[in-house]
Structures are given as C-alpha cells and as structure tokens.
Amino acid sequence: MSTVAERAARPQPYELSRLRRLARSPWGRFLRKLPFWLLIAIIFVYALFPFYWAIRSAFTPDSDLFVTPVKYFPSHPTLTNFREVLSTKDFQHALINSTIVATSVTVISLAIGALAGYAIGRFRFRGRAAVLYLMLSMTIFPQIAILGALYTMITRFHLYDSLGALILSYMIFTLPFTVWVLTSFMRGLPGDLEEAAYVDGATPLQVFYKVLLPLIAPGLVTTGLLAFIAAWNEYLYALSFIQTPQKYTVTLAITTFQGKSGFQQPWGEIMAATVIVTLPLIVATLVLQRRILAGLTAGAVKG
Amino acid sequence: MSVAPVPTRAVVKRRRRSRLQRKQTTLAWILLLPALAVVAFVAFYPLGKTIYYSFTDQQFLSGLQPTKWIGLRNYKDLIHDTDFRNSIWVTVKFTLITVSFEFVLGMIIALVVNSNFKGRGVMRGVMLVPWAIPTVVAAQMWKWMYDDVFGVVNDGGRRLHLLHHSVAWISQPNTALGSVCAVDIWKTTPFVALLLLAGLQVIPGELYEAARVDGASPLQQFYRITLPLLRPAILVALIFRTLDALRVFDVFNVFFGNRASTQTMAIYDQNTIVGVGDVGYGSAISVGIFIIIGLFVVIYTTVMRVEEE
Numbered sequence: 001m002s003t004v005a006e007r008a009a010r011p012q013p014y015e016l017s018r019l020r021r022l023a024r025s026p027w028g029r030f031l032r033k034l035p036f037w038l039l040i041a042i043i044f045v046y047a048l049f050p051f052y053w054a055i056r057s058a059f060t061p062d063s064d065l066f067v068t069p070v071k072y073f074p075s076h077p078t079l080t081n082f083r084e085v086l087s088t089k090d091f092q093h094a095l096i097n098s099t100i101v102a103t104s105v106t107v108i109s110l111a112i113g114a115l116a117g118y119a120i121g122r123f124r125f126r127g128r129a130a131v132l133y134l135m136l137s138m139t140i141f142p143q144i145a146i147l148g149a150l151y152t153m154i155t156r157f158h159l160y161d162s163l164g165a166l167i168l169s170y171m172i173f174t175l176p177f178t179v180w181v182l183t184s185f186m187r188g189l190p191g192d193l194e195e196a197a198y199v200d201g202a203t204p205l206q207v208f209y210k211v212l213l214p215l216i217a218p219g220l221v222t223t224g225l226l227a228f229i230a231a232w233n234e235y236l237y238a239l240s241f242i243q244t245p246q247k248y249t250v251t252l253a254i255t256t257f258q259g260k261s262g263f264q265q266p267w268g269e270i271m272a273a274t275v276i277v278t279l280p281l282i283v284a285t286l287v288l289q290r291r292i293l294a295g296l297t298a299g300a301v302k303g
Numbered sequence: 304m305s306v307a308p309v310p311t312r313a314v315v316k317r318r319r320r321s322r323l324q325r326k327q328t329t330l331a332w333i334l335l336l337p338a339l340a341v342v343a344f345v346a347f348y349p350l351g352k353t354i355y356y357s358f359t360d361q362q363f364l365s366g367l368q369p370t371k372w373i374g375l376r377n378y379k380d381l382i383h384d385t386d387f388r389n390s391i392w393v394t395v396k397f398t399l400i401t402v403s404f405e406f407v408l409g410m411i412i413a414l415v416v417n418s419n420f421k422g423r424g425v426m427r428g429v430m431l432v433p434w435a436i437p438t439v440v441a442a443q444m445w446k447w448m449y450d451d452v453f454g455v456v457n458d459g460g461r462r463l464h465l466l467h468h469s470v471a472w473i474s475q476p477n478t479a480l481g482s483v484c485a486v487d488i489w490k491t492t493p494f495v496a497l498l499l500l501a502g503l504q505v506i507p508g509e510l511y512e513a514a515r516v517d518g519a520s521p522l523q524q525f526y527r528i529t530l531p532l533l534r535p536a537i538l539v540a541l542i543f544r545t546l547d548a549l550r551v552f553d554v555f556n557v558f559f560g561n562r563a564s565t566q567t568m569a570i571y572d573q574n575t576i577v578g579v580g581d582v583g584y585g586s587a588i589s590v591g592i593f594i595i596i597g598l599f600v601v602i603y604t605t606v607m608r609v610e611e612e
Binding site for chain 1: 331332334335337339341345346349350351352353361363412418420422424427429430431432433434435438439440441444447448450452453454455458459462489497542546549550557568569573576577585586589590592596600
C-alpha cells in the first residue's frame with residue numbers, strides 16, 4: 001500500500017503535499033464530509049417532508065391552499081382548519097372511540113400478556129417452547145384470513161357496529177406480540193431477587209406482583225405503547241365491523257371526512273385532522289425512542 | 304419384620320423437586336390459560352370456521368336462506384376467477400417492488416446513520432416519525448400530495464423540470480401502482496433501516512480495524528464482514544416485510560377503493576365478504592390467501608435453515 005503511494009508521490013512531491021495540506025484544512029475537511037452530510041440531509045428531508053406538508057397544509061387557509069403555483073410556506077398561517085375539524089361532532093366521537101378502543105385493548109393485552117410472559121419466561125415446563133412458537137407464528141397471522149368468520153361471530157354476539165367488536169378482534173394482533181415481548185423482558189431478569197422472595201415465603205403470585213412486575217415496568221410501558229399504536233392505527237376491521245359514523249374510529253373518520261361544502265375535498269381540514277391524530281403518537285414515540293427501538297428489535301431480531 | 308425402606312436424602316430431594324416441578328407446571332399452565340383462551344377464541348376458532356364456510360354458500364344475511372354444504376364449488380370458481388388472479392398479480396408486484404426498494408434504501412440509510420456523527424440520536428428519532436404515522440393517515444397525506452391540480456408532487460416535478468405537465472398519479476393506470484408503492488416505501492424504509500441498524504451495532508468494531516490493517520477496501524469490508532454478519536437481521540427484516548406487504552389493504556383502500564384493476568388480495572376478499580356479503584366465497588379467498596402467504600413462509604424458513612447449515 002505504502003509502496004504504491006510512494007511511487008505515485010515521487011515525481012511530484014510538491015503537488016501531493018499541497019493537496020494534503022488542502023485536505024487537512026478546515027475547508028478541505030468540510031469538502032470531504034460534504035457528500036456524507038448531503039446524504040444525511042436527503043434522508044432527513046425524505047423522512048419528514050410528507051409530515052411537514054400535512055402541517056403546512058393544515059395551517060394554510062383555503063384561499064392559499066387551492067392555488068397554483070403551490071406555496072411552500074403558509075404565508076398567512078391560520079388555526080381555522082383545526083377549529084373546524086375539532087368542532088365536527090363525528091371527529092370528536094372518533095377521537096373518544098379510538099381512545100376507548102386502544103386503551104382497553106392495551107390494558108387487556110398487558111394484563112393477560114404479563115401473566116403469560118411470567119409463565120413462559122420464569123417457569124420450566126414441557127410445552128413452553130411450543131407456546132412461545134405459537135405466539136410468534138400468531139404475529140404473522142394474516143387478519144384478512146379470518147374476516148368472514150369474525151364477521152358472523154360478531155354479529156351472533158350482537159357486537160356488530162359496536163366498539164366491543166373492535167376490542168375483541170384487535171386482540172388477534174396485540175396479544176401474541178405482547179406475550180412475545182414481555183416474555184423476553186421476563187427472561188432477561190436475574191433470578192436472585194425472585195429466589196430471595198421465595199425464601200422469605202412469598203407465593204408465586206406475590207413474586208409476580210411485588211418483585212417482577214415493578215422490574216419490567218419499563219417493558220410494560222414500551223409494549224403498551226406499541227400495542228396502543230397498533231390498535232389506534234387499525235383500519236381493516238374497523239371498516240368491516242363499524243357502520244354508524246358516531247362509532248367511527250379515527251382512521252375511519254379521516255378517510256370519510258367530508259367537510260361542510262361537500263363540493264371540494266376539504267384538504268386543509270383533513271390535514272389538520274391527520275396532524276391531530278398523529279402528533280400524540282409521534283411525541284410519545286420520540287420520548288420513549290430508546291425503549292421502543294429495544295422493544296421492536298426484541299420482537300423482530302431475536303426471532 | 305420387613306424394614307421399611309428409609310428414603311435417602313437424595314431421593315427425598317428428588318421427590319420434593321418433582322412435586323415442586325409438577326406444582327410449577329400446573330401453575331404455569333394456569334397463568335397461560337387466559338392468553339391461550341383468547342388466542343383460541345379470536346384466532347383459531349374463526350380460522351376453523353373460515354375453512355368450514357369456504358365449503359358452504361354462507362351469506363352474511365343468512366336469515367333468508369339456509370346455508371348449504373356445496374363442496375368444492377367455491378374453490379372451482381376461485382381457480383377460474385380472473386379478478387382473484389389479477390389481485391394476486393397486483394399484490395405480488397407490490398410486494399416485490401416495495402420489499403426490494405425498502406431493503407436497498409434501508410441498508411443505505413442504516414450504513415449512513417451507523418457511522419459516528421453529531422446528531423445521530425436526532426436522526427434515529429426522525430426515522431421513527433414515518434413509522435409512527437398510521438398507514439391510513441399517511442395514505443391521506445400522500446393522496447393530497449399527489450393531487451393533480453394543487454399537489455406538491457406535480458408542482459415540485461414541474462419546478463425541477465422533471466414533469467412537463469401535471470399527472471393524475473392515482474387515477475392513471477400506469478402510475479397507480481407506483482404511487483402506492485412510494486407511500487409504502489416512504490413509511491416502512493426507516494423501520495427496515497432501524498432493524499438493520501440494530502444488527503449493525505452488534506458487529507464488533509475490531510473486525511473492521513483488522514480488515515483495514517489487512518488493506519481491505521470499504522467495499523470489500525461491506526461484502527466480507529457486514530453482509531455475512533448482518534444476514535440474520537436481513538432475513539428477519541425481509542420476512543416481516545414480505546408477509547406484511549402480501550396482506551396490504553389500507554393504502555390501496557384509501558387510494559383506489561375497490562377498483563378492480565388495482566385490487567390486492569385483501570381488498571378483493573374484504574369487498575366480497577363485507578361489500579357483497581358472500582361469506583362463503585370470501586372464505587375460500589381467505590383460505591387461498593392463507594395458502595399463498597404460507598408458501599412464502601415455507602420458502603423463507605427453508606432458506607433460513609439452509610443458511611444455518
């Protein structure tokens with residue numbers, strides 16, 4: 001390696017040293033790093049632009065929104081769109097409905113999933129691996145494959161067109177995932193504390209409540225958030241099992257939003273709605289960034 | 304007088320342990336019971352029922368006519384169903400396009416973000432943003448961006464002289480599939496990148512140092528160190544993405560409703576069951592989808608097993 005460089009260097013030592021000096025100067029260092037930072041900038045813009053566009057459209061009054069050429073910044077920012085959307089009865093209902101559904105699904109999944117995770121993660125018994133694989137295979141279960149049967153089941157239980165239908169059916173994707181991730185959290189705990197508790201005469205359930213559950217609290221928060229997001233974002237079952245607009249979830253409300261005129265698609269208001277629906281998720285995701293990444297990779301990489 | 308065998312200490316211990324073991328096993332299954340019951344009730348029971356329905360003429364409003372066992376008729380119809388065949392083709396095309404783009408772009412992003420620079424944490428947060436946006440919401444955002452008159456895609460394209468005139472991206476047949484793919488690629492690439500990034504960070508840095516000492520070029524380092532060690536993460540990312548793409552529903556529904564030419568398998572199935580109300584035939588489609596997805600799982604797991612050996 002050095003020999004090649006030397007051979008190349010010998011005929012024009014002056015040239016090379018000048019180049020080298022240039023490369024070491026701050027300006028040279030900047031130039032050398034330029035492609036890298038350019039790439040970073042491109043990724044940054046690519047990831048955020050559609051969301052920026054939604055925000056900018058939400059703050060733009062209709063008189064500036066439906067014009068060509070397109071304006072890239074809102075020159076007269078306004079809150080009208082947000083006010084309009086939030087005063088719509090159907091959208092208010094949708095926010096409440098989605099909150100009810102996603103919260104119930106999350107709480108139930110966590111409760112059942114933590115027990116199962118405790119069993120798989122801290123006990124040795126025959127069939128443990130089989131149960132774990134069953135849960136893993138459930139995470140790739142195509143929801144469309146059971147739509148017909150769920151549809152008739154839900155009708156038979158008189159749950160059609162009710163939030164209960166969604167709470168029940170969303171367990172298909174939140175529960176297996178919760179079990180899987182919480183098992184990996186339970187497994188990661190050291191055994192000492194548990195043993196100490198047993199020596200002190202605690203029952204397994206006491207160990208679960210008083211020792212293990214507090215220890216995996218961060219895991220519960222992460223898993224809960226992921227389950228909440230999955231339920232909040234669901235569309236297929238909501239579209240199939242809900243009929244009356246008062247019972248719409250946010251995904252349904254956003255895709256059917258009509259606005260007052262019903263003439264031109266009210267894109268400003270729709271974008272305001274998308275921002276309202278998305279912002280809490282983004283904030284929560286960014287706050288819990290590190291843990292979410294750990295949870296996601298536990299769910300995927302370890303498979 | 305026979306002497307009762309006095310249990311040795313080891314035997315007592317073993318017996319006690321086995322009793323404890325049995326108690327533990329019982330408790331474990333009790334703890335598992337709720338989870339297993341829910342899974343059985345919301346997944347396995349409906350799955351069995353779907354298979355049963357696929358042999359009947361079950362309609363959604365079955366009060367009018369009793370359900371009849373019709374044998375394989377639904378499946379015979381399914382084989383000759385050009386709409387279904389077309390939906391498979393659309394879904395497979397969508398899957399191939401999105402998964403390959405997401406993988407290549409995701410790999411590039413992961414490699415860039417993996418290098419040490421100020422603001423790496425911020426970048427990782429930025430990459431989570433598209434992932435956190437609900438698919439339906441993302442689809443709406445892009446639908447507005449694609450607007451043929453006031454959309455930013457047309458405006459930007461014209462400003463950059465990439466387009467001569469506005470394009471109706473969603474309604475034109477030759478750009479329709481590409482426009483949905485772009486939404487999915489945008490939403491999921493960062494997630495793929497994050498998965499690969501997690502895999503990259505486990506690779507010890509000494510390997511690269513040793514390679515550099517031996518005079519390996521960055522490209523050689525990538526092919527000889529990064530790719531082989533990243534293989535498990537790559538395979539997992541590919542499997543998850545493929546299976547996800549095969550059941551795609553949300554974006555297509557928001558963009559096209561159930562327009563026949565751009566129907567995915569899931570769209571066609573949902574419309575047959577809920578829109579038409581033909582639960583029997585829809586269930587046969589469901590079984591078809593299940594088999595197709597199962598086929599992909601088998602292919603992937605075989606590849607993985609071969610890799611392991």
